[in-house]
Amino acid sequence: MEAREEDDFLFESTAFDCGDAAWVDLVRDSLDEKVLYDGCTITDLDSVALLMAFYIENKATKRLMEDVLHLIRKHMPKSAVLPNHLKSTYHLRKLFLHGKKEKIHQHNICHFCCKLLSETDVGVCATCEKPIKKNPRFFVTIDIASQLNELYKDPSFRKNLTYRETRKKPNNDVISDIYDGSLYKENLGPGGFLNDESNLSMVWHTDGALVSKSSNVSIWPVQAVINELPPRMRFTKERTILFGLWFGKDKPLLSTFLMPIIDVWNDLQTKGVVVKSGSTRKTVRIKILAGTMDLPAMSMVKEIxxxxxxxxxxxxxxxxxxxxxxxxxxxxxxxxxxxxxxxxxxxxxxxxxxx
Incomplete structure (x- = not known):
């Protein structure tokens, strides 16, 4: 596989760092904020997302991104207050990479068959035997250990993992949460996976969303929530686990996109992750109990x-x-x-x- 240009301003290798406070929020949030200037049809976050789309689709270098930002600035009204991300590639890169760093893994895929490319694929895709383009398409997966360790730093997170035992249920015959379902009860019973209080369970989700009304580029995150948290905390963006991100004009081939993610899920269930919980360290194993998505996404997952x-x-x-x-x-x-x-x-x- 040919190396990327040395002045690549955002992704520096197939295992790079990215901050969650801005880049991951870009995936999770609705991209609604103030417009760039009065009369403009796109917001600040729309602008950031479109620049991200341009960067990924064109494998842009630092020099090209500088020229793009310069061109945008020339088209801005003189009365407009210029947002930081349009001032320089330094500010744009800082927006993506500031704060706590998490390891991001880049997975290159073939332009023709959309199958994963390995490091041994030199010049030709091993699946379709067609030539590999200089700048292959790719998606990313996000390191789970760093996300979990960040969550376990919060005493409130650790305390609320006992919600299953402390919740008040007015009627035992009513299904009010996932704990009341047969699958969860089966895993909670004697010898079950969740009978070990250190273990957790998750429900995963995926769906696509356009980054803005004026773009045909969409984001497809694969994310999951921790079932042992109370609902008021379970579905907050700060406690949602992001496994992977597909970003582009085409819908993902989920059999390709999910392949490395499923490997991570299997490792989480069998090997677990070592986290620092307060003053002690322990191994937390996690089981994916279910997936939830709308019908179009479900048909893609099941290939029906x-x-x-x-x-x-x-x-x-x-x-x-x-x-x-x-x-x-x-x-x-x-x-x-x-x-x-x-x-x-x-x-x-x-x-x-x-x-």
């Missing part, structure tokens, strides 16, 4: 037809029909007393096999 196709049900193999409704139509499934169930219904997202 979308919900509006004739065979769009993710549970059975019955063929649907199109029915007129108003000016359009809807997909419907006639009642069948003995449907044929899809054996991929219980897809195991952790092991990538069949349940």
């Amino acid at each position: 037809k979308q919900f509006n196709s004739f065979y769009g049900c993710g549970i059975c193999e019955e063929r649907g029909v199109r029915l007129k409704k108003g000016k359009g139509s809807v997909q419907a499934y006639p009642y069948c007393p003995e449907p044929v169930f899809d054996d991929l219904y219980c897809v195991c997202f952790v092991l990538g096999g069949r349940g």
Whole structure:
């Protein structure tokens, strides 16, 4: 694989550092802030995201980014207050890399077949046998150990991991949280994975979102929440674990994107991560219990037809029909007393096999 140019201002190698306070927030937040100047249609964060998209899509060097910022500044009204990220590549790089540093791993993929490229692939993709372009496409995964250790520094985080035992449930017959489900109870029982109080569980999620209304570039994060935290803390961005990020004009090939992430999930479950909890160090193992996403993303993960196709049900193999409704139509499934169930219904997202 050919090396990137030496003046590459953001990514310096296939294992580089990136701060979570700005770059990861860019993924998690809605990108809503003040506009660049009165009458402008994009916000400050839209601008940052678009520059990030330009950088990734064009494998831009420091010199090119300096020229781009100079061109943007020339088009700004004289009355506009120039945001820091447009002043220089120094400020833009500082925005991406400030604060606590976490190791980011770059995974190069083939332009033609979208399969992972290895270090042994020299000149030609081992999968499709087509030539590897000088600047291959890529996605990134984020180191989990550093994220977990950062969380365990917070006494409030450690204290609230006992929420499962301390929560008040008015009615035992009501399912009010994931703890009341059969899968969680199975893992919590004698000999179960969560019977060890050091172990945790997660639910993962992925979906795509355009970085701005004026761009066709989208962000696809793979992230997860820690089930043992109370809901008020569980779903906050500060305590959400970010596993990976796909950034580009095309939707990700999830069988490629998830491959290194699934390896991380398996290691988390079998080997765990050593964290500093207060004054002691311990090994925390984590099990991915479930995944949640909308139907289009689910069809991509399971590699099945979308919900509006004739065979769009993710549970059975019955063929649907199109029915007129108003000016359009809807997909419907006639009642069948003995449907044929899809054996991929219980897809195991952790092991990538069949349940």
